[in-house]
Amino acid sequence: MRKGISVVLADDHPVVRDGLAAMINQQDDMEVVAEAGDGDEAIASYEQHHPDVLVLDLRMPKRDGVSVVQRVLEAHPKARILIMTTYDGDEDIFQCLSQGAKGYLLKDAPRQEILSAIRAVSQDRPYTSTTVAAKALQRMAKPSLTQRELDVLQLVAEGRSNKDIARRLSITEGTAKTHVKAILTKLDAISRTEAVAVAHKRGLIHL
């Protein structure tokens, strides 16, 4: 920690890592100590360096951001993690934040916002970009799906029929229909295809 805040970057795009690293290393109060290109490397890097802040992309090969957050916080409850992703409306964000991630950023954020987010998180102050905060409020109002419904939704999104879904989940077709109906109601969709569109927009599923 020669230079104040130590940072580990985890992102699968070399270009993005370079950009962040350049940005961070230009500051005189922070420094990148390691980079990771996938989820497993991210965990390993954290273990090795114990940085002040872990900047983490949500979408990565091998192991996605959500599970990295889980694993790291399990072992190090005081870890300070800043989530960064391309997409707003990603449902995973909320999962991360409720699991204890300290902040959340969109990749299209301006430089200054990124840097101040890192500084905030390094001092254990939560940082949430305004766009995300707004989304969070919107989300509150909307009904959330149960785990089982998410299971069904995933299969619906793959184009499976009710009968097929029933077989895969070892339930009857009638039950599958019940779940689908609940999904349609909660997502305010008329057809299963529209439900998939809505769910995708909200980041409930990843096609």
Next chain:
Amino acid sequence: MRKGISVVLADDHPVVRDGLAAMINQQDDMEVVAEAGDGDEAIASYEQHHPDVLVLDLRMPKRDGVSVVQRVLEAHPKARILIMTTYDGDEDIFQCLSQGAKGYLLKDAPRQEILSAIRAVSQDRPYTSTTVAAKALQRMAKPSLTQRELDVLQLVAEGRSNKDIARRLSITEGTAKTHVKAILTKLDAISRTEAVAVAHKRGLIHL
């Protein structure tokens, strides 16, 4: 052109622009002369600087990559454009390349590949990453959708019913069904929902 290859960067993420700029300016045979954050800026920047290479993100606000390629090549048939995007399997790639873009890259490409792509394109040599080349061959084998079918597919993806689609396109429901059936056959899907999933994977539609 004090430094060999002049480059204009167009990407909506400041982080990515920084990363690319840092990478490029470190080389002694190339230089970033301007950056753009959306499609319109990209066109304006090209007009102003006439760079040797325009590095262009496919997904941008206001005006997407495809239409930027169109506009720029219309005015400057000798423009050298390098397409860069996050997603493989994006149908728009092929549209760009067939319109005259000189190369195509994935954002998760290693630094060295990005640089050599820029050098290749600057000398008017086409550059196509191996992963994309492979996709292109796969795509050849698969049947392509007609424009009308794409229109219908878009509405299907929004969750519209056949009747609704017919109304919006001013055709009969029977005709809409015919199109949907053709889509299902070409995409090798059993249901419309699966068709949407397949189409999304292939980048035929953007949800």
Next chain:
DNA sequence: CAGCTGCTCTCTCTAAAGAGTGACGCGCGT
């Protein structure tokens, strides 16, 4: 314990979706 939620299952009924075929006009290139 009583109430709540989530998951399961059953039943009926109507509206769509999809398979299978056939057909007609239009523009386009051989």
Next chain:
DNA sequence: ACGCGCGTCACTCTTTAGAGAGAGCAGCTG
């Protein structure tokens, strides 16, 4: 002139989806 692809439309028939309305059962909680 002919074939061909495309878009349009029509018809039947089977399967699936979705609305509506209950109901039992586990687990959790005030």
